[in-house]
Amino acid sequence: MPSQSKFEGIDFSQLPVEPLTPELLSLGQGFRCVRGEFVTYWKQGRIQRESDANVCNCWILRVDDALVGYITLLADKLQVENPLLAAEGVKYQTFPAIKIGLLAVDRRAKGAGKYLVEWAIDYVAAALVPMVGVRFVTVDALYDRDTDPAYDASGFYTKLGFEFVDPNESLPPETPYRTMYYDLKPVIEL
Numbered sequence: 440m441p442s443q444s445k446f447e448g449i450d451f452s453q454l455p456v457e458p459l460t461p462e463l464l465s466l467g468q469g470f471r472c473v474r475g476e477f478v479t480y481w482k483q484g485r486i487q488r489e490s491d492a493n494v495c496n497c498w499i500l501r502v503d504d505a506l507v508g509y510i511t512l513l514a515d516k517l518q519v520e521n522p523l524l525a526a527e528g529v530k531y532q533t534f535p536a537i538k539i540g541l542l543a544v545d546r547r548a549k550g551a552g553k554y555l556v557e558w559a560i561d562y563v564a565a566a567l568v569p570m571v572g573v574r575f576v577t578v579d580a581l582y583d584r585d586t587d588p589a590y591d592a593s594g595f596y597t598k599l600g601f602e603f604v605d606p607n608e609s610l611p612p613e614t615p616y617r618t619m620y621y622d623l624k625p626v627i628e629l
């Protein structure tokens with residue numbers, strides 16, 4: 440099968456996002472990602488170990504036995520210089536958040552990444568916000584200065600409405616990522 444056609448014509452938004460269970464770990468044999476380390480994280484059990492240790496929870500998207508992508512979520516604390524909620528009478532500079540830990544999709548599954556992030560935002564707003572204080576979704580968007588050009592995932596998150604914690608950060612960043620956040624309030628109010 441030509442590699443481009445593996446997921447051709449599939450509307451990912453019609454697929455259920457499923458919690459990772461032991462039976463689903465055997466998926467992923469043919470998983471290909473633009474960043475090979477994300478294949479390794481899956482195949483060498485990092486995600487399973489972290490899920491088992493309750494350090495994250497993982498959800499997946501699949502077409503039959505083919506892994507389309509995965510996303511992990513974990514508790515986080517957003518720390519900012521600017522008291523983001525001052526207009527609401529809340530002057531903190533740290534806020535409860537849920538972090539997107541690892542996100543990867545098969546490189547032949549364009550559009551699946553956006554769907555998984557939008558699903559995560561809706562899930563946090565619908566399932567977690569009623570249970571516990573959480574206002575933001577955060578992510579450390581991967582930035583790899585050692586590729587040419589540099590690999591920068593932040594553009595993907597910017598398109599989805601995420602903002603930089605430090606918009607004036609000089610590039611390349613000191614860390615191999617740029618921290619970003621998404622305000623859940625508009626989604627919650629919907």
Ligand SMILES: CC(C)(COP(=O)(O)OP(=O)(O)OC[C@H]1O[C@@H](n2cnc3c(N)ncnc32)[C@H](O)[C@@H]1OP(=O)(O)O)[C@@H](O)C(=O)NCCC(=O)NCCS
Nearest residue numbers: 474542543544549550551552553579580581591592594595
């Ligand atoms: C980042 C990743 C999840 C994006 O998934 P995807 O399915 O390819 O992305 P989508 O097709 O849903 O992209 C949505 C939009 O973002 C854009 N986009 C995707 N990656 C981008 C990037 N690195 N920079 C800028 N824009 C990007 C797409 O062109 C698309 O734009 P459009 O709506 O104008 O057409 C995927 O490329 C991936 O698995 N990368 C390797 C692992 C990784 O970097 N994970 C994130 C770590 S924080």
